[in-house]
Amino acid sequence: MPRPARVSPDRILAAAAVEFAARGFGGARVDRIARRARVNKAMLYYHFKSKQGLYRALLRRTFSLAAARFQAIAASDAPPAEKVDRVIAGLAALIHDQEFFPAIMMREVAEGGAHLDRETLLTLAAVPRAVGGLVQQGIAEGAFRDVNPLFAYLSMLAPIVFYLAAGPIRKEFGALHLEHLEPLPVDDFVQHMQETMRRALARTS
Amino acid sequence: MPRPARVSPDRILAAAAVEFAARGFGGARVDRIARRARVNKAMLYYHFKSKQGLYRALLRRTFSLAAARFQAIAASDAPPAEKVDRVIAGLAALIHDQEFFPAIMMREVAEGGAHLDRETLLTLAAVPRAVGGLVQQGIAEGAFRDVNPLFAYLSMLAPIVFYLAAGPIRKEFGALHLEHLEPLPVDDFVQHMQETMRRALARTS
DNA sequence: TTTAGTTAACTAACCAGTTAGTTTAGTCAG
DNA sequence: CTGACTAAACTAACTGGTTAGTTAACTAAA
Numbered sequence: 001m002p003r004p005a006r007v008s009p010d011r012i013l014a015a016a017a018v019e020f021a022a023r024g025f026g027g028a029r030v031d032r033i034a035r036r037a038r039v040n041k042a043m044l045y046y047h048f049k050s051k052q053g054l055y056r057a058l059l060r061r062t063f064s065l066a067a068a069r070f071q072a073i074a075a076s077d078a079p080p081a082e083k084v085d086r087v088i089a090g091l092a093a094l095i096h097d098q099e100f101f102p103a104i105m106m107r108e109v110a111e112g113g114a115h116l117d118r119e120t121l122l123t124l125a126a127v128p129r130a131v132g133g134l135v136q137q138g139i140a141e142g143a144f145r146d147v148n149p150l151f152a153y154l155s156m157l158a159p160i161v162f163y164l165a166a167g168p169i170r171k172e173f174g175a176l177h178l179e180h181l182e183p184l185p186v187d188d189f190v191q192h193m194q195e196t197m198r199r200a201l202a203r204t205s
Numbered sequence: 206m207p208r209p210a211r212v213s214p215d216r217i218l219a220a221a222a223v224e225f226a227a228r229g230f231g232g233a234r235v236d237r238i239a240r241r242a243r244v245n246k247a248m249l250y251y252h253f254k255s256k257q258g259l260y261r262a263l264l265r266r267t268f269s270l271a272a273a274r275f276q277a278i279a280a281s282d283a284p285p286a287e288k289v290d291r292v293i294a295g296l297a298a299l300i301h302d303q304e305f306f307p308a309i310m311m312r313e314v315a316e317g318g319a320h321l322d323r324e325t326l327l328t329l330a331a332v333p334r335a336v337g338g339l340v341q342q343g344i345a346e347g348a349f350r351d352v353n354p355l356f357a358y359l360s361m362l363a364p365i366v367f368y369l370a371a372g373p374i375r376k377e378f379g380a381l382h383l384e385h386l387e388p389l390p391v392d393d394f395v396q397h398m399q400e401t402m403r404r405a406l407a408r409t410s
Numbered sequence: 411t412t413t414a415g416t417t418a419a420c421t422a423a424c425c426a427g428t429t430a431g432t433t434t435a436g437t438c439a440g
Numbered sequence: 441c442t443g444a445c446t447a448a449a450c451t452a453a454c455t456g457g458t459t460a461g462t463t464a465a466c467t468a469a470a
Contacts, residue, residue, distance in 0.1 A: 023316070024230075024231055026228050026229055026231045026233070027230065027232055029424090030426060040452080041426090042429090045427065046448090050427080051426065103315035106312070107312060109311065110312050110315075111308075112227075112377065113377045148397065154364045154371075155360075159360045165314050166359075167317075172317070172318045172326055192353065192356045196401070200405060234458090234460090235461085236459075244416095245417050245418080248415080248416065250462080255460085414469090415469100416465105416467075416468100417464100418465095419462100420462080421462080422461095423459085425456105427456095432451075434449075435446100436446090436447095437444105438445090
């Protein structure tokens with residue numbers, strides 16, 4: 001029988017999330033992740049084999065969480081417009097629990113998936129597929145006008161990711177006393193995006 | 206009189222743009238930038254003092270270009286709705302010329318402006334201010350409904366930046382034969398965002 | 411001669427990954 | 441029950457390659 005782990009890999013993943021979100025794959029330091037997780041660096045290699053392996057494990061876990069959430073919304077029997085509302089609010093809620101998500105998402109997009117293997121890419125792809133499918137169904141039902149589902153996916157989720165990733169830099173602006181760039185409640189922005197998408201997808205112009 | 210530079214700092218900036226966009230500040234290697242620019246590494250330190258100095262110079266140049274473009278649109282006498290159309294198309298055009306822009310922008314947002322000094326932050330802030338001002342004017346003129354200008358800025362530009370930054374990763378998806386994620390013409394997406402924003406900002410629901 | 415521009419070679423620090431060895435929990439023969 | 445045995449969990453110290461930044465010598469134009 002294997003001796004139960006005293007150090008859960010979850011603690012390493014949590015520390016890795018902070019480090020990768022703040023500095024990116026190339027800027028992240030394995031020693032720093034180990035120190036933050038209060039774990040010997042070799043334990044990290046014992047559990048995840050390499051820096052890349054750790055990174056991929058983190059992304060798979062994160063993206064599958066997001067995809068599951070959106071698939072559940074798509075499978076529900078709410079009207080299409082309400083599903084879109086829930087997707088937008090759901091992403092904001094997901095990010096509330098997983099603060100590192102937007103930064104890592106934006107970095108990985110910027111990097112062109114350079115550190116991802118086939119399996120991780122497939123997990124990531126499930127996210128736009130779930131949302132795109134939900135939009136397509138709304139079009140088929142006649143609830144939405146005829147838009148490209150991938151376009152709709154991007155126009156509803158990119159602003160949320162951007163807004164929440166930009167929290168720290170808005171704080172920097174605040175320190176410079178720049179008007180009109182003060183932080184505002186997340187819920188207000190969620191509502192704004194819900195209204196925007198309702199108007200963007202409505203069949204009657 | 207100073208001997209004219211045989212190696213223009215512009216070539217170093219161009220090489221730096223590629224490297225920083227592809228790998229981020231932490232992942233970028235100064236030697237690689239120097240090699241790509243066909244310049245001795247010491248020349249890079251001669252002109253830009255440090256890796257950080259080079260990075261900041263690149264961002265200042267890029268952001269001031271974007272801000273100037275949007276300020277010109279804001280100052281024109283077109284109707285507000287058309288100004289928004291032009292801002293969206295203008296960003297896409299800017300990125301067409303400066304392919305590295307979306308990746309660097311997304312990374313810097315993710316990093317919370319960690320490598321930026323006061324001057325560079327002010328240059329960056331000019332971008333949302335120009336666009337936000339244009340929206341506010343539209344509201345004052347009664348052409349737009351009452352929305353938060355910063356929210357409008359984010360919802361119109363984040364999807365464009367995201368879409369264009371995601372080009373490489375969409376290519377990866379394509380290699381895995383994932384349906385509905387194939388690359389589509391940029392102009393189609395620009396049109397989609399113009400229509401989305403026209404609907405989102407229209408005063409009559 | 412002065413000064414901006416340029417270079418190859420150097421260095422001190424850093425960093426991903428390894429290794430060799432220790433501890434601990436569970437197994438099982440007697 | 442018990443003590444030898446096993447394998448997973450864990451650690452401190454190390455290694456070899458890399459990296460940002462420096463230096464000192466050189467070139468050529470004014």
